[in-house]
Amino acid sequence: MAWQVHEGAAIVYVVWFVVAVPLAIIGLLLEPRWVGWVVMAWFVVLVVFTVALRIGDSRRRREWVDAAGQLGWRVSASGDELLERWPFPPFDTDPKADVVDVTSGRHRGREFWTGRFRHKVRRRELGFDFLDLQVDRPLPPLQILPAGLAPVAAASLLPLPVEVDGLQTQYRLYNGREDHARAVLHPRAVAALADVPPFGFSCEGRRFVAILPAYRDSGTALAQLDAACDLLDLMPEQVWRAGEQWAASQQES
Template identity: 80%
Template sequence: MRADWSWQLHQGAAVVYVIWFAVAVPLAVAGLLLEPRWVGWMVLAWFLVLIVFTLALRVGDSRRRRSWAEAAAEQGWRLSASGPELRDRWPFPPFDGDPRAQVIDVTTGRHRGREFWTGRFRHKVRRRDLGFDFLDLQVDRPLPPLQVLPAGLAPVAAASFLPLKLTVPDLQAQYQLFNGREDHAMAVLHPRAVEALADVPPFGFSCEGRRFVAILPAYRESVTALAQLNAACDLLDLMPEQIWREGEQWAATEH
């Protein structure tokens, strides 16, 4: 399922009720044509489907939160309800598009020698409430501006530039470049980095200066989240020296 559709369903957005009515109306019409006595029962049954579906989503979300809290406690990481100060860390797309965006469900800690911040980013895109998970990893040297996303994440991350299709062998997902240079993107996605990314569900990243943020689909299982954390660390560990030098040159021109 597309990341933006999944977000809408989990959030109980209006689209959920639009879908419900889109099915309920034909059911009612069919009931009137076939057997009027059953109209009420058919609509009631479909209403119960909506309730069960909503409860299943809530139970699943609660289970995922509990599983992540247990995993974080085992690692000695810290959880907090929100982190509004984090928004000031990312003055680049897709984080700077909505001044009223929220950062919630924040976890902070240290993994493989790096400080990290992870949580959920909520924002509004053309009147639609959307969101995704983020993973901000500590970097000690600047990186050039670059934003690479799998096509499935583009609608929910709402990248602000027109995408350029990237052809990355051995990766099933279609990746797109939304900001930065194509040669930089292909240098970052070299064969060893692709090996690390191929083992986990697709995710993207935005970087600029001393900021590297992985952009991930929301509502993941803790096992998937931990695997993607390791893959993002691998991506940084395998970052070519050429990219670090390009980042230092870019940073020198910005100051």
């Protein structure tokens, strides 16, 4: 819903009309002379709301560019070449998907790329922020998302609830094995995730992409970058071995 609102999707105008029609009817019943002014006032509310969102988005973008500049990272308008790096859902579900507002650099010894991913699921415009982190060893196929990010998962995938002690948000497994998911979300990893707003991740082979809610402030984005690095640093050896076995099986097939 946040994405739809910020992007000015059709649902925003549907909500406006849903409220405007009852206002007009009430105005006609109570005082017909004021109907036009009531509808105009409600239209002004829509305009002010839209302008406020744009100003907020612009402020967040400037703050991020300033923070990236101070840390020596590179910011570019688009990065369609990144789409070739992600062979797993939801990145492979829409051939017309695009990547914008890309930032690349190095953090805690890892190369990373972060930005905004826009795509469609059954004609519905969706999007989220992503964080692609360098990994030196292959990982098994796995996609774990908090319930709030469920709409960005591939529509054909059926979620399996994953209860995690120490996290209030319910997580769901969309791809991969449950024992791998529970191994990744061990107590030390949970402690790192508990300190930041919820986010999910997809991995397969030498690809690890954190999936995050869009329109975050720079402080939250930097904290989640650290948490994602912690998740990789704390990845159990058994998961790495499972990834190497999966990669070997893919080469044989």
